[in-house]
Amino acid sequence: MFRLFAFLYGTANYAVFLLVFLYAIGFVSGVGVPKHVDNGVPTAWPMALAINLVLLSLFAVQHSGMARPAFKRWFTRIVPAPIERSTFVLAANLVLVLLYWQWRPLPMVVWDAEAEAARWLLYGLAALGWLLVLASTFLIDHFDLFGVRQSWRAALGRGPTPAAPFVTRALYRIVRHPIMLGFLIAFWATPTMTVGHLLFASVTTGYILVAVKCLEERDLVAEFGDTYRDYQRRVPMLLPWRRGPAGSTADTGRVRARQV
Numbered sequence: 001m002f003r004l005f006a007f008l009y010g011t012a013n014y015a016v017f018l019l020v021f022l023y024a025i026g027f028v029s030g031v032g033v034p035k036h037v038d039n040g041v042p043t044a045w046p047m048a049l050a051i052n053l054v055l056l057s058l059f060a061v062q063h064s065g066m067a068r069p070a071f072k073r074w075f076t077r078i079v080p081a082p083i084e085r086s087t088f089v090l091a092a093n094l095v096l097v098l099l100y101w102q103w104r105p106l107p108m109v110v111w112d113a114e115a116e117a118a119r120w121l122l123y124g125l126a127a128l129g130w131l132l133v134l135a136s137t138f139l140i141d142h143f144d145l146f147g148v149r150q151s152w153r154a155a156l157g158r159g160p161t162p163a164a165p166f167v168t169r170a171l172y173r174i175v176r177h178p179i180m181l182g183f184l185i186a187f188w189a190t191p192t193m194t195v196g197h198l199l200f201a202s203v204t205t206g207y208i209l210v211a212v213k214c215l216e217e218r219d220l221v222a223e224f225g226d227t228y229r230d231y232q233r234r235v236p237m238l239l240p241w242r243r244g245p246a247g248s249t250a251d252t253g254r255v256r257a258r259q260v
């Protein structure tokens with residue numbers, strides 16, 4: 001019974017995630033979706049600001065809180081390990097749907113590229129950002145990241161899921177966080193920047209910088225030790241042109257597997 005549940009739960013949460021991800025592209029670009037970053041219930045700016053900050057904070061708390069190893073250890077006492085990641089995905093989906101739905105517009109224009117070529121260039125850059133996000137998830141293990149691998153293994157009666165390997169190849173050879181770089185490009189590259197969009201881009205940028213530096217990388221150093229420290233020295237965090245000193249070791253595509 002649990003095997004069937006794990007399969008359905010993991011698959012359903014992943015399918016909803018795909019829709020939520022696609023919607024995110026429309027939400028940020030303001031194209032092709034009914035509710036986006038620049039429309040919604042007209043609200044006085046102090047209240048709009050407060051509501052939007054609460055929505056963004058909810059996302060940050062859910063995302064960073066549930067991703068910490070200590071939280072996972074506690075959570076898997078309540079939720080079976082094979083569906084822990086799918087439950088993370090479910091929670092992220094819910095928080096994002098709430099954000100799309102309740103986001104309040106702050107429509108004052110900060111910049112507006114008038115030339116047609118500039119508009120298309122910025123849309124193209126944003127599309128590149130989204131592609132970078134998607135491509136990078138496949139480099140580190142797309143199906144593991146979104147809980148499908150774990151729940152399907154349980155459905156097939158396989159043992160505990162081995163942790164996805166630590167990756168330093170392809171895009172991960174250029175920057176340590178290509179997924180986050182993709183998001184930053186997608187959030188900032190817009191032909192029409194309103195105050196609401198600027199708030200979204202600025203707060204998510206601050207969150208990404210803090211979460212990556214103070215949480216994710218701390219966990220990765222704890223897990224991989226000198227292998228990750230060496231990777232930090234060799235490969236820049238987000239900006240490809242800020243290269244570290246050359247000539248250090250771990251330069252293979254995939255280094256040792258994580259402990260299960």
Ligand SMILES: C[S@@+](CC[C@H](N)C(=O)[O-])C[C@H]1O[C@@H](n2cnc3c(N)ncnc32)[C@H](O)[C@@H]1O
Pocket residue numbers: 136140164165166167168172176177178179180181212216220
């Ligand atoms: C949402 S992903 C973001 C990954 C990375 N920060 C990026 O922007 O590409 C978060 C997960 O990726 C894992 N991760 C980060 N860097 C990794 C790497 N080089 N190889 C494998 N997994 C990695 C983290 O342990 C975490 O479970």
